[in-house]
Amino acid sequence: MTLRQTLASLPRDARDTLFLLVVIAVVVAPQAGNLPGWASALTGAVLLWRGRLAWLGKALPGSWTKVLLVVLAVAGTLYSHRTILGRDAGVTLIVMLLALKTLELHARRDALVVFFLGFFTMLSNFFFSQSLLTAGAMLVALLGLLTALVNAHMPVGRPPLVQTFRMAGSMALLGAPIMVALFMLFPRMSPLWGMPGDNLAGRSGLSGTMKVGDMAEIALDDRVAIRLKFEGGDSNMPPQSALYFRGPVLTAFDGREWQAEPFREDSAWAARVAVPASLQVSGPAVRYEVTLEPQRQPWLMVLEATPEAPALPGMQAYMTQDLQWMTTRPITEVLRYQAVSYPSFRHGPDASSRPLRVHAELPPGFNPRTLALAAQMRADPALANADTQQLVNAVLQRLRTGGYSYSLDPGVFGEHTADEFWFDRKEGFCEHISSAFVVLMRALDVPSRIVTGYQGGERNPVDGYWTIRNADAHAWAEVWVENRGWVRVDPTGAIAPSRIGAFQRLRAPQGAFANAMGTISPGLAQNLRAVWEAVNNRWNQWVLNYSQARQLDLLKALGFESPSWQDLTTVLGVLVMLAALGGGAWTLWERSQHDPWLRLMARTRQRLARAGLTLPDTLPPRAMADRVRAQFGASSQPVADWLLRLEHLRYAPHPTQALGQLRREFGALPWPEPPKH
Structure with missing residues (x-):
C-alpha cells in the first residue's frame, strides 16, 4: 500500500491532525536558530510523538505527563534565559506551549487554541528577521494555518485538502486589499518589530573593541552590511580607494585588545561626547543614500567625512570628537538615510596638547622588541630629526620591503602581538597590521589610533546599488601631524595595495558545493546573487523601510497639503468603512444569487x-x-x-x-x- 493510500485509509481526525502537525512544523522551523538547542529538540520530539499517536490511533498521554512536560519547558526556559519575560524567553515558551498543546487535541476548542497559538508564533518569527525569505516562509505557513482552520469547520465527510486549500487561498486573496491598505496607512511606530529589552548581542559586525585576530572572523561573514546609491549615479562617486566608512575609533590598548569609549544609552553621555570635531571640509560634496542593515550597534556608517547629521526617521544622530556619527540608541532595524560627505577634509587640533598624549601611551611590559625597534629607528642618523610624516614613510617602507604578507589566517597571536607581527610571523589581517603599526608609531612617540569600519564595496549591476558586506570590514590607522591634525594612514595598503578599493578580498575556503558551482559556471553564482540581493534591496526599500515620512508623502500625492498622522487615521477609517459596506453589499448580492x-x-x-x-x-x-x-x-x-x-x-x-x-x-x-x- 502506498503512502497516499495509507493516508486515505486513515480516519478523518487522524488525517486532519497529521496535516496540522506538518503546518506547525513549518511555522516553528525558522525559529530553530533562535531557540536553545533543547527547545528545538523537544519541540521536534513532541510533534513526532503526536504524529505517531495519530497514525496508530493510540490514546493521548495523561494529565501528569503533560504537566511534567510543561514544568520541564518552563524550567528549561528559566535555565537558558534566566527569565520567562522578554523576547527570547517569550518566544521559547510560546513555541513549547504550541507543541505541547497538540497533546490534548480532544475537541474543536483545543484545535482553535492551537490555531491562534500558531498565528502568534508565526508573527514572532519577525522579531528576529524581516527578510524576504522569512516573509515567504510565513506566507506559506499562513496559507497552511488557514487551510487547517477551514478544514476544522467542515465537519461533514472527508473534504479533500485541495478544496479547503482553495477556499483558504480565496480568503487570503479577499483579505489582501485590506492588508495592503493597513500596511500603507496604519500609523507607523518604530521599531516595527521588536520588544523592550531585546537582546542586542549576537549579530556579526563591528563593535567597540578589537582583539587582535577577531576581525578576521568578520571577513568570513558575507552578509550585506550597507547598501549605497550615489546621487547622480556612479559618475559623482569618489574612487573606490577613497570609500572609507568610519566606525568605532579605538584609542585604549591593554596589550592585546583595543577599545573605544563604551557606548551608553544616555542623553547626558551623548551630550558629553558630542563635542566639536574640528572638522574642515573642502572640495566637491558627495551626496548619497544609505540603507544600513541592523547591526545592533549605535554607529552610523557614512563616508569620511560627513559634517552634517544624516536625517534619521524617529532617531537623533550626533558626532563625537573622533569624527564618529552615532545614534542615541542601537540600530535594530533596517535604516535608510541620506548623507553628504566630503572626501577632502581635515580634522583634529593643529598644535600638540595634553589630551593628545593619551594617544601615545602604551601598556608597560608588552612588545619589548617593538619598543627596541622604535629606539633603533630614533638612533638612526637618517631619522634623528625626522618629522611625523618621515617616520610614517619609514614604517610603511619597512612593510613594503620587509617580506610581510596579507593573510586571513595568520594563526593565533600570543601576548606580544606587535612583536610577533614585526619579527616572527610577518603576516596578518588588517587588524594585525594596523595594530602593529600603531604600537610602533606610539613607541616612536607619535599620537596614533585605530579606526575600524568598512572599505571598498562592489556595484550590483542589476539595480545599481553599491553593496558593502561584513567581509569588507577594515581597520586602518590615524596619526597626528602638526598643523594637519589627524591623518589617515592605511598600512594594509603598503603590504597588499589591491586590498584597498574592493578589487581583491580574502575569502574563506569554500565548501564542496560552492566549489562545484564555481567549476561548472564561474559567473552563474555571482549573477544569481546579484539578482537575489537586488530583490532583497527592493524589499528593504519599499517594505521594511516604509516609514511614517513615506506615508505622509503618499497623502501629499493624494492631495493633502500638510498631512499628519490624524489624516492617516481618517483615510484609514474611511477605507475600512468602505470595505465594510462593500462586504455587506457582497453578502446581500450573494444571498440573492441563491436558488x-x-x-x-x-x-x-x-x-x-x-x-x-x-x-x-x-x-x-x-x-x-x-x-x-x-x-x-x-x-x-x-x-x-x-x-x-x-x-x-x-x-x-x-x-x-x-x-x-x-x-x-x-x-x-x-x-x-x-x-x-
Whole structure:
C-alpha cells in the first residue's frame, strides 16, 4: 500500500491532525536558530510523538505527563534565559506551549487554541528577521494555518485538502486589499518589530573593541552590511580607494585588545561626547543614500567625512570628537538615510596638547622588541630629526620591503602581538597590521589610533546599488601631524595595495558545493546573487523601510497639503468603512444569487410549521401537498394545488407559470391557522 493510500485509509481526525502537525512544523522551523538547542529538540520530539499517536490511533498521554512536560519547558526556559519575560524567553515558551498543546487535541476548542497559538508564533518569527525569505516562509505557513482552520469547520465527510486549500487561498486573496491598505496607512511606530529589552548581542559586525585576530572572523561573514546609491549615479562617486566608512575609533590598548569609549544609552553621555570635531571640509560634496542593515550597534556608517547629521526617521544622530556619527540608541532595524560627505577634509587640533598624549601611551611590559625597534629607528642618523610624516614613510617602507604578507589566517597571536607581527610571523589581517603599526608609531612617540569600519564595496549591476558586506570590514590607522591634525594612514595598503578599493578580498575556503558551482559556471553564482540581493534591496526599500515620512508623502500625492498622522487615521477609517459596506453589499448580492425556488420552499415549510405541520427539508412539493390535505382537510386544497404548480415549475420541461407569479400568490393563499392553545 502506498503512502497516499495509507493516508486515505486513515480516519478523518487522524488525517486532519497529521496535516496540522506538518503546518506547525513549518511555522516553528525558522525559529530553530533562535531557540536553545533543547527547545528545538523537544519541540521536534513532541510533534513526532503526536504524529505517531495519530497514525496508530493510540490514546493521548495523561494529565501528569503533560504537566511534567510543561514544568520541564518552563524550567528549561528559566535555565537558558534566566527569565520567562522578554523576547527570547517569550518566544521559547510560546513555541513549547504550541507543541505541547497538540497533546490534548480532544475537541474543536483545543484545535482553535492551537490555531491562534500558531498565528502568534508565526508573527514572532519577525522579531528576529524581516527578510524576504522569512516573509515567504510565513506566507506559506499562513496559507497552511488557514487551510487547517477551514478544514476544522467542515465537519461533514472527508473534504479533500485541495478544496479547503482553495477556499483558504480565496480568503487570503479577499483579505489582501485590506492588508495592503493597513500596511500603507496604519500609523507607523518604530521599531516595527521588536520588544523592550531585546537582546542586542549576537549579530556579526563591528563593535567597540578589537582583539587582535577577531576581525578576521568578520571577513568570513558575507552578509550585506550597507547598501549605497550615489546621487547622480556612479559618475559623482569618489574612487573606490577613497570609500572609507568610519566606525568605532579605538584609542585604549591593554596589550592585546583595543577599545573605544563604551557606548551608553544616555542623553547626558551623548551630550558629553558630542563635542566639536574640528572638522574642515573642502572640495566637491558627495551626496548619497544609505540603507544600513541592523547591526545592533549605535554607529552610523557614512563616508569620511560627513559634517552634517544624516536625517534619521524617529532617531537623533550626533558626532563625537573622533569624527564618529552615532545614534542615541542601537540600530535594530533596517535604516535608510541620506548623507553628504566630503572626501577632502581635515580634522583634529593643529598644535600638540595634553589630551593628545593619551594617544601615545602604551601598556608597560608588552612588545619589548617593538619598543627596541622604535629606539633603533630614533638612533638612526637618517631619522634623528625626522618629522611625523618621515617616520610614517619609514614604517610603511619597512612593510613594503620587509617580506610581510596579507593573510586571513595568520594563526593565533600570543601576548606580544606587535612583536610577533614585526619579527616572527610577518603576516596578518588588517587588524594585525594596523595594530602593529600603531604600537610602533606610539613607541616612536607619535599620537596614533585605530579606526575600524568598512572599505571598498562592489556595484550590483542589476539595480545599481553599491553593496558593502561584513567581509569588507577594515581597520586602518590615524596619526597626528602638526598643523594637519589627524591623518589617515592605511598600512594594509603598503603590504597588499589591491586590498584597498574592493578589487581583491580574502575569502574563506569554500565548501564542496560552492566549489562545484564555481567549476561548472564561474559567473552563474555571482549573477544569481546579484539578482537575489537586488530583490532583497527592493524589499528593504519599499517594505521594511516604509516609514511614517513615506506615508505622509503618499497623502501629499493624494492631495493633502500638510498631512499628519490624524489624516492617516481618517483615510484609514474611511477605507475600512468602505470595505465594510462593500462586504455587506457582497453578502446581500450573494444571498440573492441563491436558488430562489429553494428559498420559496423554505418559506413554505416555515409557514406550515407555524400552523402545526413540521415537514423535513427533503420532502418534495407533491408529498408536502399530500401531507397538507391529510392534516388540514378540504379547506387546504388551494395550498395543495399551489404546491403542485410549484413542483411543475421545477421539473416540467415547459412550465406554464413563472416563479414570480407563484411568489405573488404565496401571500394570498388561505394558509391554515396556527393551533389555539
